[in-house]
Amino acid sequence: MAVTESAPMAPTTAYAGILRRQSMRESAARTYARSLPIVPVRARGLTIEGADGRRYLDCLSGAGTLALGHNHPAVLEAIKKVIDSGAPLHVLDLATPVKDAFITELFETLPRHFADQARVQFCGPAGTDAVEAALKLVRTATGRSGILTFTGAYHGMTAGALAVSGGAPDVRVTRLPYPQDYRSPFGVGGERGVDLAARWTESLLDDPKGGVLPPAGMILEPVQGEGGVIPGPDSWMRRMREITAARSIPLIADEVQTGVGRTGAFWAVEHSGIVPDVMVLSKAIGGSLPLAVIVYRSELDVWDPGAHAGTFRGNQLAMAAGAATLAYVRENRLAERAATLGARIIGRLQGLAADHPSIGDVRGRGLMIGLEIVDREAGDPTATEPPPADAARATAVQRECLARGLIVELGGRHSSVVRLLPPLTLTDEQAEAVLDRLADALSAAERVRNHPHETRPQP
Numbered sequence: 001m002a003v004t005e006s007a008p009m010a011p012t013t014a015y016a017g018i019l020r021r022q023s024m025r026e027s028a029a030r031t032y033a034r035s036l037p038i039v040p041v042r043a044r045g046l047t048i049e050g051a052d053g054r055r056y057l058d059c060l061s062g063a064g065t066l067a068l069g070h071n072h073p074a075v076l077e078a079i080k081k082v083i084d085s086g087a088p089l090h091v092l093d094l095a096t097p098v099k100d101a102f103i104t105e106l107f108e109t110l111p112r113h114f115a116d117q118a119r120v121q122f123c124g125p126a127g128t129d130a131v132e133a134a135l136k137l138v139r140t141a142t143g144r145s146g147i148l149t150f151t152g153a154y155h156g157m158t159a160g161a162l163a164v165s166g167g168a169p170d171v172r173v174t175r176l177p178y179p180q181d182y183r184s185p186f187g188v189g190g191e192r193g194v195d196l197a198a199r200w201t202e203s204l205l206d207d208p209k210g211g212v213l214p215p216a217g218m219i220l221e222p223v224q225g226e227g228g229v230i231p232g233p234d235s236w237m238r239r240m241r242e243i244t245a246a247r248s249i250p251l252i253a254d255e256v257q258t259g260v261g262r263t264g265a266f267w268a269v270e271h272s273g274i275v276p277d278v279m280v281l282s283k284a285i286g287g288s289l290p291l292a293v294i295v296y297r298s299e300l301d302v303w304d305p306g307a308h309a310g311t312f313r314g315n316q317l318a319m320a321a322g323a324a325t326l327a328y329v330r331e332n333r334l335a336e337r338a339a340t341l342g343a344r345i346i347g348r349l350q351g352l353a354a355d356h357p358s359i360g361d362v363r364g365r366g367l368m369i370g371l372e373i374v375d376r377e378a379g380d381p382t383a384t385e386p387p388p389a390d391a392a393r394a395t396a397v398q399r400e401c402l403a404r405g406l407i408v409e410l411g412g413r414h415s416s417v418v419r420l421l422p423p424l425t426l427t428d429e430q431a432e433a434v435l436d437r438l439a440d441a442l443s444a445a446e447r448v449r450n451h452p453h454e455t456r457p458q459p
């Protein structure tokens with residue numbers, strides 16, 4: 001793919017004015033806009049074209065939203081069809097043919113014995129709205145108020161979702177250890193780590209003096225995304241299912257980021273074969289547009305009419321774009337493709353780690369991939385613990401990627417994990433281009449650290 005080479009961006013052009021006005025007028029809470037100072041004007045598939053005339057390979061994909069990449073023809077066609085039909089674009093939660101088709105397609109993709117007796121609730125437009133709805137649903141259904149969640153979790157930015165995310169203390173929330181191999185809370189990973197995490201969960205729940213509020217539900221991500229791309233082992237997922245089922249605690253799977261083929265299965269819960277009680281879905285299900293739902297076991301459907309309302313729950317364009325996306329991923333077996341290609345990319349990155357001491361760990365599932373950047377010089381070479389996370393160098397890698405026309409995300413507890421979330425339509429050639437640029441960026445970030453006075457392109 002032809003990409004304009006990494007000329008430093010000239011600060012005098014019109015887009016520089018747009019960026020300047022953005023920094024003057026938009027909130028200090030700006031997120032991606034800070035680390036990715038680009039002005040997208042056109043996009044197709046993996047590629048974004050900036051107002052500076054440069055093209056970027058987008059491995060951020062709207063924070064994992066764009067299963068089919070930007071402006072996929074199937075998505076655009078579905079949107080145009082609704083517009084050309086004269087159908088109303090705003091319908092609150094009324095029934096429409098577009099919504100009916102979306103629900104049919106969604107249920108078609110869900111695990112059979114879950115979908116067979118499930119209900120769907122359309123929530124406000126974002127993932128965080130669906131998380132709020134899920135928490136409210138299980139609290140209403142059980143009459144209990146406690147929630148079990150995990151260290152490093154991310155479920156959104158509204159009050160309830162924040163409370164169950166790592167780093168936002170709340171008295172009604174009990175935090176349990178999420179197992180991980182690289183920085184295991186128990187100093188041991190693998191099946192032993194899973195067993196210890198499960199035992200801790202059980203003992204806390206069963207200890208009359210454990211200090212746990214009676215739980216209305218447990219919420220987990222099958223792969224922690226924002227927490228640093230940490231796949232929950234299948235055996236641990238099964239243990240969590242057994243533990244919650246045995247204690248009549250509804251299990252909520254937050255598949256906002258992992259859903260729609262991203263991890264190599266259509267839904268990430270399929271890897272372990274567990275059937276949750278509630279699934280929280282957003283991002284890719286709207287085919288680039290805002291859409292969020294919860295799907296849940298019908299016995300939990302005890303709330304009163306109007307108990308969970310909202311004006312923007314009927315986004316017809318998002319439902320059409322989402323149905324087209326779900327159908328495309330299903331018909332073209334893109335989950336399988338994500339599994340194969342993801343495994344190959346992870347293998348290549350593990351190979352790169354031999355030449356790049358800044359790579360501490362490579363991990364992921366399907367096309368949800370992370371590279372943890374570490375500071376080996378600061379670590380104790382005799383220690384069994386991994387070296388400290390290196391957020392500054394991860395930022396440098398991200399910047400060097402951008403200078404080479406590659407957009408990557410940063411995440412993880414210490415913002416030290418370089419994240420790749422490419423579209424599931426990524427071709428082999430595109431994957432090579434991404435890997436080449438990433439390898440170059442890693443070398444550049446390592447050189448800058450070793451020779452801090454060396455000049456580098458300013459993105």
Ligand code: PMP
Nearest residue numbers: 126127128154155156225256257
């Ligand atoms: N849950 C998970 C697992 C997520 O990754 C995110 C967003 N990154 C959310 C919930 C919140 O979604 P939104 O940003 O649309 O509110």
